[in-house]
Structures are given as C-alpha cells and as structure tokens.
Amino acid sequence: MPVIRTVIFDLPLRVVGGLRDAVFPPGCAHCHVRTGRHGALCPSCWSELRLIERPFCEVLGTPFQRDPGAGMVSAEAIANPPAFDRLRSVAVHDGIARDLVHALKYRDRTDLAPMMAGWMVRAGEEALSSCDCVVSVPLHRSRLFSRMFNQSAELARHVARLSGRRFEPQALVRRKRTSQQVGLTANARELNVRGAFIVPEQLSPAVFGRRIVLVDDVYTTGSTVSSATRALKKAGAADVTVLTFARALSGPI
Template identity: 35%
Template sequence: MGLQAALRLIYPPQCVNCGERVDSDFGLCGPCWRETGFIAGLVCETCGLPLPGEGEGEGAQCDDCLMLGRPWERGRAAFLYRDVGRKLVLGLKHADRTDLARPAGEWLHRAARPILQAGMLVAPVPLHWRRLFRRRYNQAALVSARLAHLAGLAHCPDLLQRVRPTGSQEGRDRAARFGNLAGAMRVHKRRVALAKGAHVLLVDDVMTSGATLTACAEACLAAGATRVSVAVLARVAKDA
C-alpha cells in the first residue's frame, strides 16, 4: 500500500480525455463527463437512443426501430456520438488508445444492465482480417471483453467473421449502408455449435443506421441463435 500511495503521488490519476487530475484511474474529470453525453432516462428499448419524456417507458421505440423492424430484441448505448464521446470513440478506434477499452467497457456495462441476462454469450462485431491486420486490434472486442468480465458472462471474440471487406459506411445513405453489409457476416464455422441455442449480446463501438448490427444479428439467427440483443458504446442521433 505504501508503494501504491507513492506512485499515486508521482503519477496521479488523469482524466482519460483531457489529462486533468481526477480521483481514480481511467476516469473523466467533471467537465469532460458532462460533455460526454451519457444516455439516461427514457430510451428506445431496441437501440438505446434517448427519447423525449420521462420514466422507464418499457417497450418504447424510436421512429427508426418502429419503421425498420430490427432482427434483435433489445439494445442499449452508453453515450451519444458527439463532443467528448465522439473523441473517445475515435481515440479507441484510430489512435491506439487501447487504454480506453477499460472505462468504455465499464460505461457500457452500466448502460446495458437493464438488458443483461444470465447465460448470454457476448460477441463483438468483427473486422475484416485486412483491417484487423492494419489496426492490430478490434476495438469492439476489447470493449466486449471488459463488459463480459464485469457481467460474469461468456465471451467469444471470434464468434463472427466479416467474410469480405465492406469499406467505410461514412457518406452512404441508409439503403447503401444496408446494401454494403448484405452477406458480409457469418458465424465462424468452428463456433456454430456455440451460437446454436444461444442468446447473443452483440457489442460494437458505434451504431448509426444499424446496418452492421443487422448483418451480425441475422448471421447469428441463421446459425441457430435463439435471441440477439445489442450494446453499443455510442449511438448516432439524427441531430448529432
């Protein structure tokens, strides 16, 4: 304990966003916390998007989920994809900020608690092997591993495969996003037995249209999963 106290004096905990001193490791300072856009209150039961109104609103859905009919049952998101939240996601995704996976997993675990169930199989949205080779890690897998550990759930980082490179979704409209992902995902041949009969919790860093999660959920159901739920670190809102 003496050594730990000395190290804290020399290297005090810093905000994971701005570097200001904070009380605990892997935390955010007050201003950064307020600018992260953590989601609370009434949310869409299917994707976690915040909704106007108050209360629990069990079964409430956003317009997109009502219109599209998602292939998964329930979903949650930790924060909106804007301001500090967007910066944190981009740091984890493109700037080798793998240290962010620990707090990100904790934030997502807290957000996903209402939909977590015993026996769930946690699996990340996969990267194509070429992108994984360039990036050296799958940010969704880092976050899903932390969430699964905190929730005491089984984690399968290679449950799904992205069988062809899909390119960036940025700049595509909704129809193009869904078309770009059509047939791009499948359950790994060595994991089919694990998926069969499972309630899969898919984890990703960002949800915009839901095209990627739709492709993953459909692949899980085709392989015999009985149910699918989703949890994403950040949710893009139309006004974001």
C-alpha cells in the same frame, strides 16, 4: 534483478498503486487534468457527456423527450423492426463520447477500453444479466493486420470480464472485406455489409439457442450490427442485444 522483482511482487497492491501514481499521476481520460484515480473523467468532462437514460424506446433505445410510460416502443421501431432484439448505448455520439471513440479506434488508446466498458455494463445491465455470452463485431483479417487490434473486441473483452459473462471472440467472422462505412449513405452502408458476416460451423454450438450481447463501438445507421445479427440468427441465436458505447442521433434529446 530477480531480487528486485521479488521485492516488487511482495509489495502490497496499495503500495504498488502509490508508486504508479507518483510516476504517472492519474488524469482525466479526455482532457488530462489531474483526477483522483486512473480511468475516469474529470467532473467538467463528465458533465458534458450526453448519457442516454430512460425514458427510451425499449427496442431501439432512442430517448423519448417525454415519458410515455413503461415498455413503450418508438414509431420507428414499429415501422421498421430491426434485425436485433434491442439496442442499448451509453451516450450520444458527439463531443466527448465521439472523442473517446476516436481515441480508442484511431489513436490506439486501448487504455480507455476498461473505462468505457464499465459504462457499457451499466447501460446493458439487464441484457448482460441474462445473456449466455458476449460477441464482438469482427474486423476482416486484412484490416485487423493493418490496425493490429479490434476496438470492438477490446470493449467486448472488458464487458465480458466486468459482467462475469463468457466472451466468444471467434463466434462471428467477417468473411468479406468491406469498404469504410464513414461517408456512405444509409443504403450504401447496408449494401456494403450485406452478407459480410458468418458464424463458423465449429462455433455454431456457442451460438445456437443462446442469448447474445453483440458489442460494437458506435451505432449509426445500424447496418453493420444488423448484418452481424442476421448471421447470428441464421446460426440459431435465440436473442441478440446490441450494446454500443456511443449512439448517433439526428434530433435533440
């Protein structure tokens, strides 16, 4: 057995990759049709992904139907300024984007995280280039025990790796077990997560005065990331950018 292991480890990476592809042919991460490489979508699925591109609100990342000019902010961001400094997302939370999020979150498809994180790095390029660290929205320990992994932490870990930034997985803790947000009204969601997060005292130096990218899988009403941002700002964070894979939108884009 040691001889076999030595032979395998001495093989060039392209040969090992070829052997893997022969046993597990690369397929679309959504529909599983054959593709040229692993960790990708086929052209058909890619064309159905509703990417969020400029022009959009510089604060909330909400797409504009017409280009109002550089640096414009939406009426919503002016009327109700968020707790965070800006929001960036890859795609609208419907169709294929929603399927990918659900597969990662509920079907243990952690193999999707590197691909999704790669797109998130592109969407949050400006914030990541100037941030000090990447933080994920945490699960309560009881939920983490039952689910066995945190999808937001998986995304954040790969976002940090791909962008060359430090990942601080313990910088934010969920101290209150909250109810599932799905099905709750916007007000109920906000009450559900109020005071749910805290920065541990021993981790405060990693947050104080820092520019932080806060990673979550989906942005819906913003109650969860807003509560998390308040905890980070209370601990002295200088700037918080929320970066998600998907973003729920009520109107057309």
